[in-house]
Amino acid sequence: xxxxxxxxxxxxxxxxxxxxxxxxxxxxxxxxxxxxxxxxxxxxxxxxxxxxxxxxxxxxxxxxxxxxxxxxxxxxxxxxxxxxxxxxxxxxxxxxxxxxxxxxxxxxxxxxxxxxxxxxxxxxxxxxxxxxxxxxxxxxxxxxxxxxxxxxxxxxxxxxxxxxxxxxxxxxxxxxxxxxxxxxxxxxxxxxxxxxxxxxxxxxxxxxxxxxxxxxxxxxxxxxxxxxxxxxxxxxxxxxxxxxxxxxxxxxxxxxxxxxxxxxxxxxxxxxxxxxxxxxxxxxxxxxxxxxxxxxxxxxxxxxxxxxxxxxxxxxxxxxxxxxxxxxxxxxxxxxxxxxxxxxxxxxxxxxxxxxxxxxxxxxxxxxxxxxxxxxxxxxxxxxxxxxxxxxxxxxxxxxxxxxxxxxxxxxxxxxxxxxxxxxxxxxxxxxxxxxxxxxxxxxxxxxxxxxxxxxxxxxxxxxxxxxxxxxxxxxxxxxxxxxxxxxxxxxxxxxxxxxxxxxxxxxxxxxxxxxxxxxxxxxxxxxxxxxxxxxxxxxxxxxxxxxxxxxxxxxxxxxxxxxxxxxxxxxxxxxxxxxxxxxxxxxxxxxxxxxxxxxxxxxxxxxxxxxxxxxxxxxxxxxxxxxxxxxxxxxxxxxxxxxxxxxxxxxxxxxxxxxxxxxx
Amino acid sequence: xxxxxxxxxxxxxxxxxxxxxxxxxxxxxxxxxxxxxxxxxxxxxxxxxxxxxxxxxxxxxxxxxxxxxxxxxxxxxxxxxxxxxxxxxxxxxxxxxxxxxxxxxxxxxxxxxxxxxxxxxxxxxxxxxxxxxxxxxxxxxxxxxxxxxxxxxxxxxxxxxxxxxxxxxxxxxxxxxxxxxxxxxxx
Numbered sequence: 009x010x011x012x013x014x015x016x017x018x019x020x021x022x023x024x025x026x027x028x029x030x031x032x033x034x035x036x037x038x039x040x041x042x043x044x045x046x047x048x049x050x051x052x053x054x055x056x057x058x059x060x061x062x063x064x065x066x067x068x069x070x071x072x073x074x075x076x077x078x079x080x081x082x083x084x085x086x087x088x089x090x091x092x093x094x095x096x097x098x099x100x101x102x103x104x105x106x107x108x109x110x111x112x113x114x115x116x117x118x119x120x121x122x123x124x125x126x127x128x129x130x131x132x133x134x135x136x137x138x139x140x141x142x143x144x145x146x147x148x149x150x151x152x153x154x155x156x157x158x159x160x161x162x163x164x165x166x167x168x169x170x171x172x173x174x175x176x177x178x179x180x181x182x183x184x185x186x187x188x189x190x191x192x193x194x195x196x197x198x199x200x201x202x203x204x205x206x207x208x209x210x211x212x213x214x215x216x217x218x219x220x221x222x223x224x225x226x227x228x229x230x231x232x233x234x235x236x237x238x239x240x241x242x243x244x245x246x247x248x249x250x251x252x253x254x255x256x257x258x259x260x261x262x263x264x265x266x267x268x269x270x271x272x273x274x275x276x277x278x279x280x281x282x283x284x285x286x287x288x289x290x291x292x293x294x295x296x297x298x299x300x301x302x303x304x305x306x307x308x309x310x311x312x313x314x315x316x317x318x319x320x321x322x323x324x325x326x327x328x329x330x331x332x333x334x335x336x337x338x339x340x341x342x343x344x345x346x347x348x349x350x351x352x353x354x355x356x357x358x359x360x361x362x363x364x365x366x367x368x369x370x371x372x373x374x375x376x377x378x379x380x381x382x383x384x385x386x387x388x389x390x391x392x393x394x395x396x397x398x399x400x401x402x403x404x405x406x407x408x409x410x411x412x413x414x415x416x417x418x419x420x421x422x423x424x425x426x427x428x429x430x431x432x433x434x435x436x437x438x439x440x441x442x443x444x445x446x447x448x449x450x451x452x453x454x455x456x457x458x459x460x461x462x463x464x465x466x467x468x469x470x471x472x473x474x475x476x477x478x479x480x481x482x483x484x485x486x487x488x489x490x491x492x493x494x495x496x497x498x499x500x501x502x503x504x505x506x507x508x509x510x511x512x513x514x515x516x517x518x519x520x521x522x523x524x525x526x527x528x529x530x531x532x533x534x535x536x537x538x539x540x541x542x543x544x545x546x547x548x549x550x551x552x553x554x555x556x557x558x559x560x561x562x563x564x565x566x567x568x569x570x571x572x573x574x575x576x577x578x579x580x581x582x583x584x585x586x587x588x589x590x591x592x593x594x595x596x597x598x599x600x601x602x603x604x605x606x607x608x609x610x611x612x613x614x615x616x617x618x619x620x621x622x623x624x625x626x627x628x629x630x631x632x633x634x635x636x637x638x639x640x641x642x643x644x645x646x647x648x649x650x651x652x653x654x655x656x657x658x659x660x661x662x663x664x665x666x667x668x669x670x671x672x673x
Numbered sequence: 674x675x676x677x678x679x680x681x682x683x684x685x686x687x688x689x690x691x692x693x694x695x696x697x698x699x700x701x702x703x704x705x706x707x708x709x710x711x712x713x714x715x716x717x718x719x720x721x722x723x724x725x726x727x728x729x730x731x732x733x734x735x736x737x738x739x740x741x742x743x744x745x746x747x748x749x750x751x752x753x754x755x756x757x758x759x760x761x762x763x764x765x766x767x768x769x770x771x772x773x774x775x776x777x778x779x780x781x782x783x784x785x786x787x788x789x790x791x792x793x794x795x796x797x798x799x800x801x802x803x804x805x806x807x808x809x810x811x812x813x814x815x816x817x818x819x820x821x822x823x824x825x826x827x828x829x830x831x832x833x834x835x836x837x838x839x840x841x842x843x844x845x846x847x848x849x850x851x852x853x854x855x856x857x858x859x860x
Contacts, residue, residue: 084753090743182753230728253758
């Protein structure tokens with residue numbers, strides 16, 4: 009029986025069965041794996057991919073550096089640099105107290121504050137807490153050294169659990185207060201808040217760029233990719249930083265001397281309309297703008313309008329000359345010095361019996377200007393006011409420019425024409441009036457003033473340059489005649505203080521009463537004193553406008569407080585622009601008070617206080633002698649003592665002989 | 674018909690098939706293919722790791738470029754700050770310089786000989802008192818001598834004609850002194 013069974017059990021069959029069992033097992037196993045794989049690849053692929061990327065990939069967000077603002081000589085007035093900010097990821101930190109203590113020691117702050125911040129963030133599940141912001145490279149390196157944990161395996165700095173650096177940018181204004189109102193400033197989020205920073209925000213603002221970094225298990229970056237964006241643009245201004253500095257310096261001095269509330273000065277190139285300098289005082293430092301009153305941020309050259317007073321007579325006389333209603337040498341009667349227009353009596357004490365129109369402008373006779381204004385008539389006068397650019401924005405590339413105040417003709421009163429002829433019942437900005445003078449300086453052609461010279465890409469390629477529109481306001485002949493009249497203002501009139509050394513100048517003084525909102529009329533105690541002129545008088549290269557608000561000193565007139573500022577600015581600016589002097593220089597009238605004295609020759613402390621001029625002269629003569637001494641041929645210096653003695657003897661002889669001659673004579 | 678009896682033991686003996694020996698060529702090819710596959714695998718792995726290595730180096734260099742650019746920008750900023758007029762003024766004041774204007778400088782003609790000279794030079798050297806005194810004594814001695822000579826000359830000049838006088842007087846030195854005086858005055 010047993011044999012029977014043995015016979016029935018075929019060994020091959022057994023092997024086959026077993027083999028099939030193994031195969032089935034494998035099939036099932038592989039099938040299960042396949043099912044799992046399908047499940048992972050089809051159903052969970054996205055989630056898994058994200059998990060994998062999260063493990064090895066970092067996503068970085070950073071902002072491109074904001075564009076720079078340069079002056080015309082390529083000096084950076086505003087530029088951004090990379091800085092680092094330290095932050096903590098509370099989720100990574102286990103011992104919060106210890107971390108807070110160590111970080112506070114390094115940052116020299118109170119640990120309680122950091123501890124509170126970290127704990128609060130941990131409770132709320134936040135993964136980002138600022139610890140220190142906008143540190144420069146040196147400070148960041150110091151922190152890295154101080155916080156270095158040698159045992160920690162971390163690739164990025166600082167080698168400290170839970171702390172990380174974030175790249176940020178900081179806006180810097182290297183020239184500090186220079187052209188602060190023009191350049192403006194940007195806030196902590198790098199958004200322009202004033203000046204060019206605000207008006208050119210779109211061009212200057214750097215786009216946010218995203219970058220991905222693939223890291224290995226040690227945290228080393230082995231691959232990086234980022235989305236490229238168009239870099240921000242650089243803006244080149246027409247401002248010349250050197251001239252701007254001189255203008256600001258002169259303005260500050262002038263405002264302080266006149267005890268004025270504030271002051272504005274503009275330097276324009278009449279031919280191109282380029283603003284070479286635009287200064288305001290008081291000013292501010294854009295690096296620490298929060299330290300200054302907000303009133304200082306205002307660019308009063310374009311954002312404030314004032315009653316121009318006598319400087320507006322330029323428009324009155326310009327119009328009359330253009331319309332050939334007057335001749336510069338034509339005389340008119342002043343009567344009793346009083347003129348009645350409408351219900352208003354205008355008095356003039358300077359006029360005398362009769363004077364020429366040139367003289368009337370020179371002495372700033374209101375009577376003369378009113379008579380000229382009445383000759384012109386309301387229609388023409390209104391038309392020319394608009395043509396000179398008043399009542400409309402100049403179009404300069406700066407924010408919040410005001411139009412000024414020019415009432416429509418329908419709202420004019422009986423005496424409005426007379427008032428406007430002498431610069432009242434009208435509001436103008438300093439830039440508008442400077443532009444009007446530039447029109448006369450440029451043979452009657454008004455060039456729109458602008459402050460942006462060109463816009464550049466980061467690689468220096470120029471994208472656009474500013475081209476100003478030109479409008480012929482008055483004829484070249486009328487402009488020439490008016491220039492001659494304005495020259496007389498400086499030579500014989502109210503603007504004598506504006507006479508330059510080495511250059512001819514022309515201009516007009518203005519002293520206008522200010523409107524007082526309290527009493528709702530012009531106040532006799534508050535003035536706006538101004539002087540606007542150009543130089544050289546025959547072929548003007550620059551137009552300078554100086555406006556002082558509420559001078560409080562003994563001297564208040566434009567010719568007394570603003571003209572000297574004009575003079576200082578012009579005398580320093582013209583040589584810098586390589587303008588050839590058209591008049592002789594009088595050394596006695598030089599603006600400089602001091603000549604550098606070599607301390608070895610004449611120490612400053614030993615000079616007599618009561619005789620500074622004498623000390624200067626002696627220092628100068630000593631310096632000259634020193635120079636001459638140095639210029640001598642070297643052989644002369646090496647002469648023997650004998651030769652020196654002979655020379656001294658000869659000199660003595662000379663003296664004796666001269667004395668004899670004197671005695672004889 | 675006779676039947677040949679076959680022993681049981683030999684009955685149903687499985688037939689022996691002659692198997693062909695594996696060709697050495699086939700083996701070699703398999704080996705080569707295997708090696709190629711393994712080499713490829715290693716090659717790919719090596720390439721992968723070297724690419725990561727290059728990636729790491731690349732990212733380091735990129736970081737270095739960024740840092741250098743940032744450093745350059747910081748230097749430009751530092752230069753601009755140093756060139757700011759207020760800073761220059763501050764430094765100049767520290768050096769003891771006083772303010773002046775360009776127009777003043779232009780009044781003094783530039784001396785080409787002085788252009789390459791340093792702005793400040795030591796004007797005199799300190800000498801021991803004895804040396805100075807000895808020099809003064811020597812000068813005085815020479816002056817006395819020349820005064821004596823002058824007296825002799827005055828006596829003899831009565832005899833010498835006008836023409837001779839002109840020859841004897843050191844004309845050059847005299848004119849030089851006058852010229853210098855005149856030049857000083859004119860300046």
